[in-house]
Amino acid sequence: MFTGLSAFPLTPTDETGIDERAFRKLVERLAAAGVDSIGALGSTGGYAYLTREQRSRAARIAVDAAGGIPVMIGIGALRTSDVLALAEDAQNAGASAVLLAPVSYQQLTDDEVFGLYEDVTAQLSVPLCVYDNPGTTHFHFSDELHGRIAALPNVGAVKIPGIPADRAATRIAALRSQLPDGVALGVSGDQLAAGGLNAGADLWFSVIGGLLPEECLAITRAAAQGDAARAVELSERMEPLWELFGRCGSLRVTSAAAEHLGLVGTPNLPRPLRGLPAEARREVAAALDALGVRA
């Protein structure tokens, strides 16, 4: 399942709970578009803000709505005991894989992070994707640590932050040399994804792919067919969105875009998170209009 486009939908949530109907529809859209896999309850899916019960229900909805397309479920939490419980729930919900970031409050040591993955992978019956996201976890993996963790049983993939195109090939080759054969290497950071795919990443874990799957599939397919220039050109068309991602954060921009497209209500982020201010929303709407994306 760790190939092509892995699309990460929002989990529309307000102070009363998850909008399950809207969430189901978001996942159904991804399945209809033919994404390669769905990453539910990732950072874009707000996993960190939801209760165990909410996450279990959302996981079941995602698997059901995906109609056979493999679903990866985020199981991150501050405590190992909670991660183990969430892993069990995800597997019971029918997840094809789980996604785990080393969520932290106290800064974690390398040995603590290794211990977390050791404790969790020992209990799994589906592959785990190591989620390297220093922007939210503030933990920085060394390549050596990636290699140690990827050698644990049941590790299927590593999800790394975006890499500028001019360094992507070197970076991917260096990290891949630390990973066992068969462990996939995927890139995040939507604005840099075309470069990562062109440089040989196995897949793209995509935030905006959870909302605009056709546009992101076109980039992914061009790269897979060896048409690097086409992948870059298609990504450059999305530049107004990338600029907004950099300025306002990919979650808030994607939330506003989903609102603009009529797919979610307002608010759809759990407090203390807030939606974008009006001016930024107008820019999001203009970026979608320029792409020809209609509600």
Place this chain on the structure above:
Amino acid sequence: MFTGLSAFPLTPTDETGIDERAFRKLVERLAAAGVDSIGALGSTGGYAYLTREQRSRAARIAVDAAGGIPVMIGIGALRTSDVLALAEDAQNAGASAVLLAPVSYQQLTDDEVFGLYEDVTAQLSVPLCVYDNPGTTHFHFSDELHGRIAALPNVGAVKIPGIPADRAATRIAALRSQLPDGVALGVSGDQLAAGGLNAGADLWFSVIGGLLPEECLAITRAAAQGDAARAVELSERMEPLWELFGRCGSLRVTSAAAEHLGLVGTPNLPRPLRGLPAEARREVAAALDALGVRA
């Protein structure tokens, strides 16, 4: 209550739960030593790793064991709705104040952090201490934002990170100029606390004060009596501990120190956190021995 020494005890926790007996004893030791207040369920108290139920029980134990010394309870959580529930629990437990850090997964904006404090302070009947701890929250307060938040109803204090002695007076004066009269300003960062108190901070929020209250009270009292040199001298005697704090983290060092003193069992930190390796434990023991602290 925002004066002198506010001592932050550990909440000894393993995979089976909180060691309530050991926690009660830690709080009773602080009360017997005569600390000015107790900060239960702070970062040192592992609040972020505990369930609502565990936090509610621990808050009740702390208030009971404190024997009339005011207790501040940490109410931080990722979601505003959880913070509000924790604030209610803390007040029902008899807290004299609550402590709130802008815990984050997605990086928060200034307006989101202001909104969090606005939502929470509106519901309080005890004072709130704003907990500025970029080491765990990765949120950086501007002085202007501190001023806006401190002007909200029920804000009683601001807890800031440590400041090097040569900049402490300037820093404290600058921030104090933004705070309304009556809002106390306290310092953290044990290794820098003597300098902060000598520079006019109202109180010291102390990690090691939760384990070694006499030593920390001596520093605090010297500074309060205007004997700055004595405060510095007493702090310098603790230098081996400060060095270990910098290298291994104050939580893990304090955990190992409490083990060495026979006050908590092993392990006493919730996974994925782990205790110190054997060599660092020996250094902690030697630092305590050099201070003349006996089990």
